[in-house]
Amino acid sequence: MTASTVIEALGDFGLLVRLGDTIDLDINRRVHGLATRLEATAPEWIADIVPAYASVAVLIDPDALDSPVSQDSAALEQAERWLREALSADALTEDDAASLSACEIPVCYGGEFGPDLQSLAEQTGLSIDQVIAKHSAAEYRVGLIGFAPGFPYLLGMDPALALPRLATPRTRVPAGSVAIGGAQTGIYPRESPGGWRLIGRTPVSLFDANRQPPARLRPGQRVRFVPVGEEAFEQLRRRPGSGA
Amino acid sequence: MGIKVQQPGMLTTVQDAGRQGWRRYGVGQAGALDAFSYAVGNLLVGNPAGAAGLEMTLSGATLAFEAAARIAITGAEIDAATGDMQLPGWRPIDLPAGSVVKFGPCRRGVRAYLCVSGGLIVPRVLGSASTDLRGGFGGMRGRMLAAGDVLPIGEGFAAQIAEPQVPGWWIDAAPDIDFHRSTVIRVLPGADLCAGQSALFDSSWRIAPASNRQAVRLEGPALSAADQGERISEPVAPGTIQLPPDGQPIVLLADAQTVGGYPRIGHAISADLPRLAQLRPGESVHFVACDPEQARTLQREQRARLARIGYAIAQRMR
Numbered sequence: 001m002t003a004s005t006v007i008e009a010l011g012d013f014g015l016l017v018r019l020g021d022t023i024d025l026d027i028n029r030r031v032h033g034l035a036t037r038l039e040a041t042a043p044e045w046i047a048d049i050v051p052a053y054a055s056v057a058v059l060i061d062p063d064a065l066d067s068p069v070s071q072d073s074a075a076l077e078q079a080e081r082w083l084r085e086a087l088s089a090d091a092l093t094e095d096d097a098a099s100l101s102a103c104e105i106p107v108c109y110g111g112e113f114g115p116d117l118q119s120l121a122e123q124t125g126l127s128i129d130q131v132i133a134k135h136s137a138a139e140y141r142v143g144l145i146g147f148a149p150g151f152p153y154l155l156g157m158d159p160a161l162a163l164p165r166l167a168t169p170r171t172r173v174p175a176g177s178v179a180i181g182g183a184q185t186g187i188y189p190r191e192s193p194g195g196w197r198l199i200g201r202t203p204v205s206l207f208d209a210n211r212q213p214p215a216r217l218r219p220g221q222r223v224r225f226v227p228v229g230e231e232a233f234e235q236l237r238r239r240p241g242s243g244a
Numbered sequence: 245m246g247i248k249v250q251q252p253g254m255l256t257t258v259q260d261a262g263r264q265g266w267r268r269y270g271v272g273q274a275g276a277l278d279a280f281s282y283a284v285g286n287l288l289v290g291n292p293a294g295a296a297g298l299e300m301t302l303s304g305a306t307l308a309f310e311a312a313a314r315i316a317i318t319g320a321e322i323d324a325a326t327g328d329m330q331l332p333g334w335r336p337i338d339l340p341a342g343s344v345v346k347f348g349p350c351r352r353g354v355r356a357y358l359c360v361s362g363g364l365i366v367p368r369v370l371g372s373a374s375t376d377l378r379g380g381f382g383g384m385r386g387r388m389l390a391a392g393d394v395l396p397i398g399e400g401f402a403a404q405i406a407e408p409q410v411p412g413w414w415i416d417a418a419p420d421i422d423f424h425r426s427t428v429i430r431v432l433p434g435a436d437l438c439a440g441q442s443a444l445f446d447s448s449w450r451i452a453p454a455s456n457r458q459a460v461r462l463e464g465p466a467l468s469a470a471d472q473g474e475r476i477s478e479p480v481a482p483g484t485i486q487l488p489p490d491g492q493p494i495v496l497l498a499d500a501q502t503v504g505g506y507p508r509i510g511h512a513i514s515a516d517l518p519r520l521a522q523l524r525p526g527e528s529v530h531f532v533a534c535d536p537e538q539a540r541t542l543q544r545e546q547r548a549r550l551a552r553i554g555y556a557i558a559q560r561m562r
Contacts, residue, residue, distance in 0.1 A: 008435055011483050011511040012539035023476050035268070047264040050479040052503050057479035061264060062514075062543060072540045146270045146477065146503035149379035153477075190380060207269070209369045209381035215269040 007083055013060040015076070017083055020054035023183070025155055027054045028143050032220030037086045045075060051219045052144045053153075058083065102139060102222035105187070105202050107178050108233040109135075113201035120163055120180065120197050132227060134158040135185065135199065140223040143184070150189035150207025150215040154223055157185045169195030176201045178225070189215075200225075203237035245311035247360070249393040253305035253347060255457075258364055258383035258395070260296045263372035267502045273482060274374035274382065275498050277457060277521035278355050280420045280546065281319035285359030287554045288316035288336045288415065289400070290561065295363030296373035298389070300356045304347025305389060307358075312341045314361035314401035320353030320522060321423060326408055334417060336361075336561070338401065338409035352423035353522040362400025377457065377499060413560060415553055420518060420546055427523060429495075429516045430534035430542065434485065436507035443467055444485075444493065444509060445531050452492070453525040457499035460520060462529075466491030467509070477503040483512040495520060513539040515546045 010016040020027040035051040047061035065075050109132045110117045121128045140154035162183040177188040179196035189206035206216050262275020276282035276299055286295050304322050317324055317333040324331040326345045331337055366373045375383025384393055443465050452461035484496045486506035495512055523529055
């Protein structure tokens with residue numbers, strides 16, 4: 001545990017561990033390593049473990065505590081000791097998700113699937129082919145999943161592609177839209193309003209509440225985009241198990 | 245045998261106690277926002293804790309009960325009638341087969357709960373029957389109720405009766421739910437709360453109309469954060485009080501997103517979330533600072549009151 005690591009309360013039954021305050025691949029890797037260790041050793045009264053860019057929250061279920069009077073404060077103290085132990089093993093463990101092979105996400109870039117691709121190319125001074133090449137060449141890591149079920153925020157994008165969100169968000173972004181917002185890229189699992197720039201679409205489902213696990217991607221997982229044409233997109237979309 | 249929805253009300257959803265363990269995938273808790281009233285409702289109809297019921301918002305539904313049913317209405321004070329008979333809250337009510345219950349506006353409070361003996365039978369998704377409106381799953385197909393929906397009910401009440409039976413006793417939910425007192429919400433001061441923000445505790449705040457299941461939005465003096473800029477997103481939880489750039493605090497509720505980048509100036513304590521969820525747009529609220537020990541004591545005391553209510557009901561129903 002370094003000097004800059006902070007453990008603070010998250011409500012009356014939660015704790016938040018902060019490893020940093022910037023979006024940084026190394027810190028994010030440590031976050032997911034920590035989350036993996038915590039998952040492996042969690043007492044049964046831990047309700048949730050939530051990794052984000054540079055922090056992890058743990059939430060306690062007070063109903064799961066075997067409760068005489070002072071037990072829940074004892075639980076908070078025990079949770080803090082558990083966190084500090086896991087933090088002290090910081091440098092040692094590679095997280096689960098990183099050791100999985102990279103998840104390949106097929107993307108059909110441009111056309112009706114990527115209405116913002118052209119303007120993004122123009123504004124970044126790249127050709128459309130260069131945008132596609134740079135976007136699909138990188139290996140990304142899921143920094144966190146949030147804002148909507150299964151929405152992955154991917155780290156590792158070529159900075160040449162970075163562009164702020166649209167000034168006016170769309171009221172309808174189609175499900176599967178692959179998008180760029182600021183320095184990050186992500187995928188909209190479900191139709192929703194959205195302000196990111198749409199450069200393509202994936203035919204595979206990012207989230208299905210009836211699947212186990214429900215999200216296709218896990219926090220910390222490595223991801224690659226694989227360009228596919230419209231025909232392949234249609235075939236993949238119709239394939240059973242694509243989840244579409 | 246089920247409940248047929250003739251008219252769905254303003255925003256009626258199937259809810260239970262919510263789901264835990266999925267926030268790492270961006271899936272929030274959902275569930276009854278006034279968990280206390282919902283819990284009492286299940287106790288009144290003899291259900292196990294966690295049986296699914298309906299949460300009706302501001303204006304309720306019209307429901308036709310195909311079979312005889314035992315119900316309870318808790319939470320907001322809501323107009324409810326079957327035929328000419330007014331139906332009061334906080335007690336078990338037995339309805340004959342074919343009863344149509346018309347719920348009207350909430351006179352006090354925002355969310356009324358309808359629990360039915362046997363519980364509502366909907367597929368459990370990610371461990372819960374609750375509706376996740378953002379994700380479009382759970383409850384009644386991930387959406388609010390619509391006219392024509394049929395809600396199956398589990399095995400519960402089977403008596404043959406000709407008239408509605410309404411007992412003369414009821415459960416008093418004070419102090420947890422009490423619409424005759426002004427609302428004070430206890431808050432754990434947040435790491436981003438700075439000296440210039442005592443106004444959080446000194447001022448009266450009004451509930452803004454844009455409030456919903458995701459958050460209570462507040463109107464009052466514009467607060468400024470010590471470091472006004474957005475930070476990188478970190479996990480949040482129901483009760484987290486955020487300060488967006490306009491200086492008007494937002495208190496997150498069960499349907500809020502799981503992460504956020506706004507400064508967090510405090511956290512409403514879990515024991516006070518039911519009361520918070522019953523505040524109507526235009527109503528006022530005060531915040532009072534609290535420490536973590538007090539917060540957990542208050543939570544324990546609330547759980548103890550719920551247990552005593554359960555015991556009292558069991559004694560009555562013997």
